[in-house]
Amino acid sequence: MNTRVLTGITTSGTPHLGNYAGAIRPAVVTSTQPGVDAFFFMADYHALIKCDDPARVARSRLEIAATWLAVGLDPERVTFYRQSDIPEIPELCWVLNCVTAKGLMNRAHAYKASVDQNEAKGVEPDDGVTMGLFSYPVLMAADILMFNAHKVPVGRDQIQHLEMARDIAQRFNHQYGRDYFTLPEVTIEEEVATLPGLDGRKMSKSYNNTIPLFEGGAQALRASVMRIVTDSRAPGEPKDAENSHLFTIYRAFATPAQSAAFRKQLEEGMGWGDAKQFLLDHLEQLLAPMREKYFDLMANPGRIEEVLQAGAAKARKLATPFMAELREAVGLRNLSVAVSQDKAAGKKAKGKGARFVSFRDDGGFRFRLLAADGAEVLLSRPFVDPKEAGQYMRRLQEASPDELLQAGRVTVDGNEIAVAPADQDASEWTARLREALLSLPRD
Numbered sequence: 082m083n084t085r086v087l088t089g090i091t092t093s094g095t096p097h098l099g100n101y102a103g104a105i106r107p108a109v110v111t112s113t114q115p116g117v118d119a120f121f122f123m124a125d126y127h128a129l130i131k132c133d134d135p136a137r138v139a140r141s142r143l144e145i146a147a148t149w150l151a152v153g154l155d156p157e158r159v160t161f162y163r164q165s166d167i168p169e170i171p172e173l174c175w176v177l178n179c180v181t182a183k184g185l186m187n188r189a190h191a192y193k194a195s196v197d198q199n200e201a202k203g204v205e206p207d208d209g210v211t212m213g214l215f216s217y218p219v220l221m222a223a224d225i226l227m228f229n230a231h232k233v234p235v236g237r238d239q240i241q242h243l244e245m246a247r248d249i250a251q252r253f254n255h256q257y258g259r260d261y262f263t264l265p266e267v268t269i270e271e272e273v274a275t276l277p278g279l280d281g282r283k284m285s286k287s288y289n290n291t292i293p294l295f296e297g298g299a300q301a302l303r304a305s306v307m308r309i310v311t312d313s314r315a316p317g318e319p320k321d322a323e324n325s326h327l328f329t330i331y332r333a334f335a336t337p338a339q340s341a342a343f344r345k346q347l348e349e350g351m352g353w354g355d356a357k358q359f360l361l362d363h364l365e366q367l368l369a370p371m372r373e374k375y376f377d378l379m380a381n382p383g384r385i386e387e388v389l390q391a392g393a394a395k396a397r398k399l400a401t402p403f404m405a406e407l408r409e410a411v412g413l414r415n416l417s418v419a420v421s422q423d424k425a426a427g428k429k430a431k432g433k434g435a436r437f438v439s440f441r442d443d444g445g446f447r448f449r450l451l452a453a454d455g456a457e458v459l460l461s462r463p464f465v466d467p468k469e470a471g472q473y474m475r476r477l478q479e480a481s482p483d484e485l486l487q488a489g490r491v492t493v494d495g496n497e498i499a500v501a502p503a504d505q506d507a508s509e510w511t512a513r514l515r516e517a518l519l520s521l522p523r524d
């Protein structure tokens with residue numbers, strides 16, 4: 082079986098260079114590897130937790146979808162979809178909510194951070210905390226478990242969420258007695274650059290220090306690169322490449338040989354202005370062809386919509402039957418199916434025990450008792466009335482064998498029903514008959 086690699090990206094922002102180097106690019110590379118089934122999706126339900134501006138959410142979904150397609154994600158090969166197009170995900174989320182300990186969620190970093198901030202401000206601990214934020218890890222577990230992902234590449238800040246997804250999966254599997262869910266493993270790509278932003282801190286929307294990937298075009302890219310903070314060493318002075326985030330950004334997009342050459346130039350005194358231009362030219366060369374595709378897609382949102390609808394259909398081919406199985410597991414079943422299944426189960430149990438067979442011969446109406454293995458253990462005397470034969474069968478079924486059996490004879494209310502065949506040992510026959518009577522279904 083192929084390895085299922087799944088990851089999601091929250092649609093609340095505009096992709097920047099850090100997202101590209103840290104998440105998008107490595108994910109696309111992974112998706113082209115043999116033996117990998119990749120599932121990439123837009124976590125737009127998660128976006129609602131962070132962002133209450135509908136225009137922003139809508140715009141971000143479009144930008145992120147266009148970005149993934151522009152950088153070379155092949156939607157034929159990858160299952161590429163929006164979370165909100167898969168109704169089974171919130172459905173599963175509810176089921177998982179019902180096995181998730183509240184105490185587990187109390188320990189989630191994102192929630193605890195909000196509580197800490199509130200305490201520092203001297204307001205109610207849960208001030209401004211929605212149930213969405215609180216149960217965020219359960220929705221994320223549903224994203225992952227819905228497709229039984231083996232590996233989930235994420236940033237370090239998501240490790241705890243993966244541990245919670247495993248915990249929730251285990252609880253469900255234990256509760257419902259079968260390994261419905263694969264336990265997902267987190268993958269942190271050590272190689273992947275955490276890109277510094279303009280000011281040297283991690284590139285992040287919340288620090289307002291990002292370099293846009295495509296939005297704003299070449300101009301915006303230029304404007305950002307020119308704002309990268311450097312030290313005050315003048316042209317001609319040797320630069321400390323290792324401690325320059327301008328160099329760190331370059332290195333994330335260059336071959337080792339290119340990086341070595343750039344480092345040498347910096348150490349030999351290249352001015353920061355020239356260094357910025359050098360970085361800009363390098364990025365522009367890399368990004369321009371993808372940017373062109375990006376704007377082409379942005380101008381044709383219907384094309385993106387079509388790709389995503391096809392992706393949703395592909396994802397639901399897996400999600401719909403799996404959710405049906407999970408509904409079954411927890412007891413949310415079609416009533417008529419449930420009843421006939423129980424009947425079938427009953428029949429099966431009956432099939433394993435002894436049974437009566439009635440028939441008619443020259444002497445009248447008789448019945449046989451067949452043991453579980455089908456061997457005849459009793460042949461009744463003939464009865465004139467078939468109803469009488471039926472009554473005796475019922476009595477044999479209801480009464481305790483001790484009431485009915487004497488050595489080599491079966492009697493019901495004083496009436497002899499059968500005797501041991503002449504060719505069989507009476508006590509052996511009685512023992513077998515006793516066993517068969519005990520295995521008759523009692524309803």
Ligand code: TRP
Binds near residue numbers: 088
């Ligand atoms: N919480 C993730 C983030 O902010 C996004 C996400 C949502 C995700 N669901 C997921 C990532 C499932 C991996 C798997 O980065």
